[in-house]
Amino acid sequence: MRLPSIATRHRRRVRSSLVLVLLAGGCRYQPADPGTAPGTGDSGIPSDTGPPTGTSVPTRYALPATCVVADNGVPALVRRGADAHNTPPQFMELVDVELDGDVAWAAGQGGYIPVDVRDPAAPRVLFLDGNFISRLHRVESVRPGLLAGSNRDEGLTLLDVNDPAAPVIVGVARGTGWEGLAAVGDLLYVSSREEGLLVFDVADAAHPRELAAVPGLPSTWELVATDDGWLYAADNDLGIVPVDLADPTAPVVGAPVAMPGATYHVAVQDGYVYAAVGGDGVVVLDRSDPARPVPVAQVTTGGTVVMVAISGRWLYAADHEGVQVVDVSDPAHPVPWSHVETDMFALAVAADDTLAYVGDWGVFETWELDPDRRAPSLSVPSTSLTRVAGVARAAVTNRGAGTLTFSGAVASDGSVVEVGATSLESGEETWLEVGGSGPIEVCLASSDPVSPTLTLKVDDGGDPPVGIVAPDFTLEDLDGTVRRLADHVGDPVFITFFATW
Amino acid sequence: MYGPWKDLGVQVWAVASNEERSTVQNFADQLGLDLPVLLDEDGAVWARYVEAGAFPTAPYPQEWLIGSDGVVTYYANQLEIDAVEAAIEAELAEP
Numbered sequence: 001m002r003l004p005s006i007a008t009r010h011r012r013r014v015r016s017s018l019v020l021v022l023l024a025g026g027c028r029y030q031p032a033d034p035g036t037a038p039g040t041g042d043s044g045i046p047s048d049t050g051p052p053t054g055t056s057v058p059t060r061y062a063l064p065a066t067c068v069v070a071d072n073g074v075p076a077l078v079r080r081g082a083d084a085h086n087t088p089p090q091f092m093e094l095v096d097v098e099l100d101g102d103v104a105w106a107a108g109q110g111g112y113i114p115v116d117v118r119d120p121a122a123p124r125v126l127f128l129d130g131n132f133i134s135r136l137h138r139v140e141s142v143r144p145g146l147l148a149g150s151n152r153d154e155g156l157t158l159l160d161v162n163d164p165a166a167p168v169i170v171g172v173a174r175g176t177g178w179e180g181l182a183a184v185g186d187l188l189y190v191s192s193r194e195e196g197l198l199v200f201d202v203a204d205a206a207h208p209r210e211l212a213a214v215p216g217l218p219s220t221w222e223l224v225a226t227d228d229g230w231l232y233a234a235d236n237d238l239g240i241v242p243v244d245l246a247d248p249t250a251p252v253v254g255a256p257v258a259m260p261g262a263t264y265h266v267a268v269q270d271g272y273v274y275a276a277v278g279g280d281g282v283v284v285l286d287r288s289d290p291a292r293p294v295p296v297a298q299v300t301t302g303g304t305v306v307m308v309a310i311s312g313r314w315l316y317a318a319d320h321e322g323v324q325v326v327d328v329s330d331p332a333h334p335v336p337w338s339h340v341e342t343d344m345f346a347l348a349v350a351a352d353d354t355l356a357y358v359g360d361w362g363v364f365e366t367w368e369l370d371p372d373r374r375a376p377s378l379s380v381p382s383t384s385l386t387r388v389a390g391v392a393r394a395a396v397t398n399r400g401a402g403t404l405t406f407s408g409a410v411a412s413d414g415s416v417v418e419v420g421a422t423s424l425e426s427g428e429e430t431w432l433e434v435g436g437s438g439p440i441e442v443c444l445a446s447s448d449p450v451s452p453t454l455t456l457k458v459d460d461g462g463d464p465p466v467g468i469v470a471p472d473f474t475l476e477d478l479d480g481t482v483r484r485l486a487d488h489v490g491d492p493v494f495i496t497f498f499a500t501w
Numbered sequence: 502m503y504g505p506w507k508d509l510g511v512q513v514w515a516v517a518s519n520e521e522r523s524t525v526q527n528f529a530d531q532l533g534l535d536l537p538v539l540l541d542e543d544g545a546v547w548a549r550y551v552e553a554g555a556f557p558t559a560p561y562p563q564e565w566l567i568g569s570d571g572v573v574t575y576y577a578n579q580l581e582i583d584a585v586e587a588a589i590e591a592e593l594a595e596p
Binding site for chain 1: 513514522538547549593
């Protein structure tokens with residue numbers, strides 16, 4: 001299994017490292033390096049983002065010591081409405097969203113949740129029953145009135161949703177490790193970690209019939225079908241795997257295309273495949289030869305991309321921190337358009353042109369894009385910086401379509417704040433540096449519409465505790481096993497402290 | 502996910518501090534975690550490790566590698582796979 005990489009986040013609150021560890025893609029974590037275009041790395045995938053290479057003398061600019069809030073207008077992507085199901089309060093834990101006409105089906109710990117989305121300003125949860133709990137991972141609309149849901153512990157559930165406010169389970173198929181779903185006519189393709197690709201005939205929803213089980217997909221999180229007889233699997237281990245459906249009941253698994261990191265989701269539009277690759281962002285593949293898709297572009301988002309949705313010119317990536325919009329009118333040259341943060345964990349997104357429906361963990365949200373608005377999006381890996389050898393340094397990226405300009409910065413101790421560039425075009429990256437000592441705050445003013453001024457906390461690192469005897473402890477784990485550190489003298493022990501928030 | 506490290510004989514533990522068992526259980530189930538998740542509900546273990554830690558402005562995450570002799574060989578405030586692997590290899594190479 002691929003080892004995860006991580007992009008640590010500390011934006012408005014401290015985030016869970018373990019979630020990022022498990023969801024982030026890639027075996028290699030590369031700290032942001034000025035002068036290196038994001039997206040070009042070991043994978044060799046061409047990227048249009050990033051500053052021009054080849055400059056030999058690094059330039060430095062001292063920012064004017066001023067931090068004035070400016071009215072930078074609104075971002076290109078704005079939240080229109082939300083429903084957190086507070087009446088009565090019930091936490092939803094959303095991990096997938098599927099659009100079906102006027103209803104968006106959200107899925108997760110809370111079960112199958114229909115949301116009326118006719119009014120973007122007022123999405124409304126139609127049904128949420130605590131007794132209807134099913135730990136879903138994917139939902140897929142099979143045909144009008146029939147919804148399918150996959151559950152890693154239980155298998156497949158088919159629901160009659162002719163009345164979306166009153167879904168009724170009509171058919172089930174039992175299995176474990178089932179996740180990806182794609183419907184083609186009366187056939188439903190399901191990816192199973194143990195058995196591979198399963199083919200079900202669901203013409204009679206009450207009696208789903210398994211027609212075939214084809215091995216070759218060890219860890220597939222999602223399947224997507226095309227109009228021309230192909231299926232693409234987002235396999236966490238293998239990458240993007242094409243599947244030939246020339247004979248729909250006898251799929252043929254083709255040669256996988258390795259991705260730069262762990263692959264979590266996939267979408268298809270016309271001649272291109274879009275892969276969600278965790279910390280490595282979104283990879284665009286050209287499927288002119290459907291059996292051999294070729295990576296042609298990559299866009300990182302600063303977050304961990306776990307789902308992508310595509311509608312016409314716009315790609316929306318849910319990257320755990322929020323949503324990244326990318327203009328893919330020329331898919332081989334994607335342009336970052338806007339990045340916005342959501343309140344919780346944006347793990348799911350579905351889209352219809354300029355409307356995006358986001359599963360933000362406990363909240364269902366509707367966001368709307370202004371396609372004519374070119375605004376910058378300031379992005380930093382963390383707002384907490386630690387000095388190394390007396391200097392704190394942060395990578396700063398523009399993930400929006402408009403120009404990002406820095407107008408000034410004030411450090412609370414009067415230290416000078418320097419940057420490698422005073423303005424960034426879409427996708428470009430530079431660095432920010434400040435010295436000083438002890439805990440200080442830096443106010444950074446820019447043309448970003450969401451954070452016209454941004455506060456960075458800077459402090460010294462202490463002496464790393466290497467060489468000390470690790471404090472012994474005895475704790476019980478979730479399985480009830482008692483674990484004592486001192487019992488494991490003789491083996492290395494790797495401990496990660498994490499939070500679920 | 503930490504399979505390769507476990508195969509080398511490294512114990513890999515996640516510790517959840519200052520959180521209730523049910524919250525952590527839900528979280529672990531949702532993500533399908535396959536490593537031991539230790540519960541430090543009152544945060545006592547966390548407090549002792551924070552005292553020894555070095556990054557006051559960003560308490561999470563904390564990654565510690567404890568060598569075969571019980572001495573800390575690697576510590577970081579973010580998961581740097583290359584650095585941890587190098588530390589593990591150095592640790593296992595010792596006689």
